[in-house]
Amino acid sequence: MYKILIIEDNPDIVANIYAFFEQKGFELDNAHNGYSGLALAANNRYDVILLDVMLPGMDGIKLCKELRENLHDKTPVLMLTARDTVLDKVAGFDSGADDYVVKPFSLVELEARIKALIRRYQDEHFQHSIEIGALTLNAAEHSIKRENTLVKLTPTGFKILQTLMSASPRVVSKTELEEKVWGQDIPSSDALRTHLHSIRAQVDKPFAKPMIMTIPGVGYQIIDPEH
Template identity: 45%
Template sequence: QGSDVPILMLTARDQLEDKLEGFQMGTDDYLVKPFDMPELAARLMAMVRRQRGELAANRLQVADLVLDAGTFEVMRANQVISLSPTCFRILKILMRESPRLVTRESLEQELWGDTPPDSDTLRSHLYKLRQAIDKPFDTALLQTIPGQGFKLAVMR
C-alpha cells in the first residue's frame, strides 16, 4: 500500500470472489494459471505503458520551466525553484493551459471556488510567482494580458 509499483497477481484461484479480493488488496491485474506466456507478456507491457503514462501526466513543461506534480518540484534552466503551495497551484494551472489564456475569473474559481479572497490576493501570488520563475532568467514566461487574464508562454 502506498507504492506506485504495478502488481500482477498470478494464481491458480479462479473464483470471482478470489479475484475481487485480489483487486481489493491492491492488485492492478489478475492472471489465472495456467496461462500462456504471450498473454503474461502482453499484460506486463500494458501495465508498463499505463505506469509511464501516469508519470508523464505528472510532468508539465513550458520552454525550460518544468513542474513535477508528483514530487511538487519546479525547475527552470536546471535550477530548483521554491514556491508556496498557492503559487505552485497557480503555476500548475497556467502550465496545464499553456499557451492558452486563463481568465482571472477561471483562475480564482479553480483556486478558491465560489469564495475568492480580495483581488489583491491573486495579484500578490502572481507577483511572487513572477519573481520566482521569471526575474532570475533572461526570458519571461508569465504574461499578463490586461483586461483578459494570464498565460504562460515564450514571448515572441
C-alpha cells in the same frame, strides 16, 4: 478565455448563443452543417463543442462518433436537440457526447453546463508533469525547475503556476484562475495579484526572458519565450 465551437443550422439559435456568450468573453466559431463542423473540430482546438443532432450533410450522432473513434478527439461535446426521449439521449451518449440539453433551453443553464464540462475535463486531464520550454513542473514531486534551477513556491503559488502551465498557450482569465485555485471561497481581490508577483519573482526575475504574460483585460498566460 474559453473557445466554443457551435455546430448548429438554426441561425436564430446561433445568434442567441453568440449574443449571450461573446459579452462574457467567450470566443466562438460556428458551422451550419456536419461536414464543415467536423473540419473545424479537426483543425482547431476548442474547450467545448455544442453539437446539434439534426444537421445537414452529417448528423450530430455520426459527427460525434467520427470525432471520438477516428479523430480521437476528447473535447467535451454538449448535444443540442429537440428530441427528449430516453432512446435519443442514450444514442447521444453512446456516440461519445458528454451532456445533453433539449431545445428550447435556457442560456444561463447552457453556460452552467458548459463550465461544468470544461472543469471536469480539465480536472481529468490535469497533467502531473508539464514542460514548457525550460520550465518544468512535477506535481507528484511538487517541484518546479527553470533551466535546471529549483524554483520554490508556496502551495497556492504552485497551484496557480500549475493551472497556467496546464492551460498553456491558452490565456486564462482572472475569474477562471481564481475558481481553479480557490473554488468558491475566493479571497480578496488583491490576493491573486500578490501571488503572481511572488511567482514572477521566482520564475521570471532571475532569468533573461519572462514566461508569465499579463494580457490586459483578458487574463494570464505562460509562454515559451524561445518560440
